[in-house]
Amino acid sequence: MAGATGTTGTGTTATDGGTRTPPVPLTAPPPQAGPLETARAQLASAVGILGLDAGTAEMLGTSRREINVSVPLRRDDGTVELLRGYRVQHNISRGPGKGGLRYAASVDLDEVRALAMWMTWKCALVQLPYGGAKGGVTIDPRAHSAAELERVTRRYTSELMAVIGPEKDIMAPDVGTDERTMAWIMDTYSVNMGFTIPAVVTGKPVDIGGSLGRATATSRGVVHAARAALAEEGVDLREVSAVVQGFGKVGSHATRFLAEAGTRVVAVSDQFGAVHAADGLDVGALARHVAREGTVVGFDGGDPVDRDTVLALDADLLVPAAVEGVLDESAARTVKARWVVEGANGPTTAGGDRVLAERGVTVVPDILANAGGVVVSYFEWVQANQAYWWTEEEIEQRLERRMLEAYADVARTARAEGLTLRDAALTIGVRRVADAHHIRGLYP
Numbered sequence: 001m002a003g004a005t006g007t008t009g010t011g012t013t014a015t016d017g018g019t020r021t022p023p024v025p026l027t028a029p030p031p032q033a034g035p036l037e038t039a040r041a042q043l044a045s046a047v048g049i050l051g052l053d054a055g056t057a058e059m060l061g062t063s064r065r066e067i068n069v070s071v072p073l074r075r076d077d078g079t080v081e082l083l084r085g086y087r088v089q090h091n092i093s094r095g096p097g098k099g100g101l102r103y104a105a106s107v108d109l110d111e112v113r114a115l116a117m118w119m120t121w122k123c124a125l126v127q128l129p130y131g132g133a134k135g136g137v138t139i140d141p142r143a144h145s146a147a148e149l150e151r152v153t154r155r156y157t158s159e160l161m162a163v164i165g166p167e168k169d170i171m172a173p174d175v176g177t178d179e180r181t182m183a184w185i186m187d188t189y190s191v192n193m194g195f196t197i198p199a200v201v202t203g204k205p206v207d208i209g210g211s212l213g214r215a216t217a218t219s220r221g222v223v224h225a226a227r228a229a230l231a232e233e234g235v236d237l238r239e240v241s242a243v244v245q246g247f248g249k250v251g252s253h254a255t256r257f258l259a260e261a262g263t264r265v266v267a268v269s270d271q272f273g274a275v276h277a278a279d280g281l282d283v284g285a286l287a288r289h290v291a292r293e294g295t296v297v298g299f300d301g302g303d304p305v306d307r308d309t310v311l312a313l314d315a316d317l318l319v320p321a322a323v324e325g326v327l328d329e330s331a332a333r334t335v336k337a338r339w340v341v342e343g344a345n346g347p348t349t350a351g352g353d354r355v356l357a358e359r360g361v362t363v364v365p366d367i368l369a370n371a372g373g374v375v376v377s378y379f380e381w382v383q384a385n386q387a388y389w390w391t392e393e394e395i396e397q398r399l400e401r402r403m404l405e406a407y408a409d410v411a412r413t414a415r416a417e418g419l420t421l422r423d424a425a426l427t428i429g430v431r432r433v434a435d436a437h438h439i440r441g442l443y444p
Contacts, residue, residue, distance in 0.1 A: 035114035035324040041350035043117070046426040049419070056434055063113055064131075065089040069159040071137060073152050076145055085156045087135040089169055090116035093436040096167055097133030098123055098374060100174025101181065103149075107136035111324070118345055119374070121429030122367040126406045128378045131433075133169050135160075141176045150184050157188040164189065166199035166385065172377050173203040175248070175323075179215070183208060199384035202377035211380035213395035214373075218343070219253030220396070221372015223261060224403040225364045226317060226341045229421075232411060238262030241280075243315040243337070245269050246322030247296055250343045250370065252287065254319055259283040263317070269310040270296050271322070276313065277302035311335060320347035327352040335361060342366040357420050365422040367429060368410055375402045 040061060047057045071083040086109050089097040099119040102112075112134045120132030137156055141149055163169060171185055182204035189200045198209030206212060213220075227237055242263045244255045247270040259265050264280040272295040275281065282301045289299045297304065311318065311326065312334035320326055321343030327335070332348070332355035340356065341364040342348065348356065348363065356363050376399055383389045390398075414424035 034110060035346045036110040038325065038346055038349050039114040039117045042422070042426055043430065045423055046430040049417075049423060049427050050431055050434070052430075052434060056437065059437065060091070060430060060434060061117075063088050063090050063116065064092055065163065066109070066113070067160065067163060068109065069156065071152055071156050071159070073139075073144075073148060073155070075148060083152065084138045085136070085159065086112045087160055087163065087169070088112045088116040088133060089163070090132040090134075091120040091433055092131035093433060093440060094124060094131055095129035096131065096165075097169035098128070098130035098172070098377065099133035099135065099169075100172045101177050101185075102134070102136040102174040103139050103141045103152075103176030103181075104136065105138060105140040107138055112136045114324070115345055118367055120433060121426060122371050122374060123429075124432040125367055125410070125425055125429040126371045126375055126402055128374060130170075130374070130378070134174075135171060139176075146180075149181070153181055153184040154188045157185045158192070161189065161192055164200065166197060166381070170199070170377070170381060171201045172373070173249070178249075179203055179205045179210065182210075199381050202380040202384075203373075204380075209380075209384045211376060211383055211389070211395060212392040213399065214376045214380055215249075216253045216257075217376035217395075217399060218250050218370050218373035219257055220399060221375065221403050222250065222254045222319060222321070222341055222343045222369050223257040224372065224400055225369040225407055226258070226319070226339065227261070228404055228407040228411075229339055229341065229362060229364050230317075236262075240264070240316035241266045241314075242317040242319060243267040243310050243313050244319045244321055244343075245310050245326065245347075246320065246344060247290060248322070251319070251321035252290070254321055254343055255283055256287065258317075258319075266315055267302075267305065267310050267313050268296055269307045269322075272307070273297040274305045274307045274310045275299045275302040276305045276310075317341065319343050322347070325349055327356070329355050332356045332359075332361075335359075337361065339364070342369045345370065353420075353422060363420065363422055364407075365425050368406055368421070368425045371406065372399055372403060375399055 043061050067087045069085040071085045073081045099116055115134035116132045123130040182201040185201050186204055190196045203214055204210040240263055242258050242265050244251045247268050255265055265283055267276040275296050285301050286299055311331050314336050316338050318337035318340045324346035327348040329351035332352035339362045345366050410421055410425045414421050
């Protein structure tokens, strides 16, 4: 592959180019631990609980394949910008790699490694025939036109042609990418192969083979998980207040679904600021404000509060739905919520997890709580392979059943073995992947 370097085997929101300039994001302090350190600490915990041997542990903690690609971009003004692209296929013992593509200026290989590892355990936990993968490009999509983003996407895809595909590695949207990005990937791949292949990506537009319900699937899964966690203690969503940290793809829809379920959403934040109303926000009015302004800042239906304080606000339920590492040890000590349901990937560091457990806070882990997206991605992949599409009602019913079955499995394991929900979820996912390795054997 021209322009690509990598190791194999044992190697360690787009815009149309600017009708509105969003406010400058606030600067957040760096987390105590990066996502890869957190992912490895979680794996080590599961390995210890399961009593796996050192060789198996090392194999589970090492990416199957890592690809670095240079992505030169010709800007609209004729200048050339060199970007870095990554794709990590962490494990493919249970099936092809599956994972999103992230566009962010801060993305690096270690972040992608961690996200791919979490995808491996997530897919195994909800019994999908996939391994874990993830990709990223070092680009701020807000600073580029739609034409520039298309050129980046098509170049990145062409660099990875040999290692992606419906039976190899299936991409999906993530931070900074959307269904349009997936359409560009599908078209680039299909043109190179000589025929249309809808199953090469998921999260694409319905008109070219996407699935109904995919855009909101992660958020619906978060609410299903929250409802199940509260029900364990005899509490209904209508009886609680909630804070949602992050108002992007996951947080915005989760906020709406919580409000529709009767939850009093008292605060919402995004990367620019936060808004709070003790009696509950008008979620519909807030969504309309964000559609106009691009941020929750300035919403007159609540009081402005500092973005970084929302994690500590008084509420029953906290949904961190932004980025990794926000709940470190320091932040975890300030959490007043009784339940934390992780909408983002890796929002809680290993140290933060210990603090929350010591304080008796129930944490529904990311690999369970936000699995709705990959579940419906699987449904989309199945439909594309069959060329037969299900109704939205069928999608919703199948998603709810998968999420509740997975939660029941995790809760049962946690009770039986005296584990937190995170350790229970990790041991289930890690054990299933380890079992796949042992059943398949070692080649040669």
